[in-house]
Amino acid sequence: MEANKSKATGRWKLFLVVLICASPMIASYLTYFVIKPQSRTNYGELVDPRKHPMPSLGSASLDGKPTELDAYKGKWIMLQADSGDCPDSCRTKLFQQRQLRLTTGKEMDRIERVWLVTDDKPVDTVLLREFDGTRVLRADPAKLKQWLPVEQGAGIADHVYMIDPLGNLMMRFPKNPDPNRMKKDISKLLRASSIG
Structure with a gap:
């Protein structure tokens, strides 16, 4: 039972590490495809x-x-x-x-x-x-x-x-x-x- 609990905790830690590493890429996709930044930043x-x-x-x-x-x-x-x-x-x-x-x-x-x-x-x-x-x-x-x-x-x-x-x-x-x-x-x- 202790081993199962240890495995579950290890999996959650691994999932959090993957999520943290992937978050910049997920944020950039959301920003580009969902929020759609303006293509023009210049005034002139x-x-x-x-x-x-x-x-x-x-x-x-x-x-x-x-x-x-x-x-x-x-x-x-x-x-x-x-x-x-x-x-x-x-x-x-x-x-x-x-x-x-x-x-x-x-x-x-x-x-x-x-x-x-x-x-x-x-x-x-x-x-x-x-x-x-x-x-x-x-x-x-x-x-x-x-x-x-x-x-x-x-x-x-x-x-x-x-x-x-x-x-x-x-x-x-x-x-x-x-x-x-x-x-x-x-x-x-x-x-x-x-x-x-």
């Missing part, structure tokens, strides 16, 4: 770079010197396109880009901020001083519209885009984006990338 929309290769934009610096966007290859590019008179929405994006770059701390040198001016209107020098460090280029708006994808009902001036250090358009943030959620995406991109 990922863009297929094969559909949007970086074109020659015929861009130039404000003093008229031809400067293509690929001059900044090797770094992550936070890009916006807007009119030279820069309405409030444009200023908000410039401010957010500056702050987002600053929040990356020691990683901020990996990011360039670029503003593509889409018309011939003069850019306010006070604005240029306020957002010093932002690269400002004039670009052909027709070429930009062909290259930059937009949300339905939006225009290229409504978005901020991310370009990887190899020059691939990667991500588009929504109109009136949440800077905290943008920061998380940018931090993930910088952590995941060993280039730039």
Whole structure:
């Protein structure tokens, strides 16, 4: 009788050990097949770079010197396109880009901020001083519209885009984006990338 009790106790111990060892696998199956995790964890929309290769934009610096966007290859590019008179929405994006770059701390040198001016209107020098460090280029708006994808009902001036250090358009943030959620995406991109 003592032997039967000992065998039963041994079997329960063995069953508990097997259950403990198998529990992570059981939990992962339940999570994947029953709970179904969301497939998207990023805030910005990922863009297929094969559909949007970086074109020659015929861009130039404000003093008229031809400067293509690929001059900044090797770094992550936070890009916006807007009119030279820069309405409030444009200023908000410039401010957010500056702050987002600053929040990356020691990683901020990996990011360039670029503003593509889409018309011939003069850019306010006070604005240029306020957002010093932002690269400002004039670009052909027709070429930009062909290259930059937009949300339905939006225009290229409504978005901020991310370009990887190899020059691939990667991500588009929504109109009136949440800077905290943008920061998380940018931090993930910088952590995941060993280039730039």
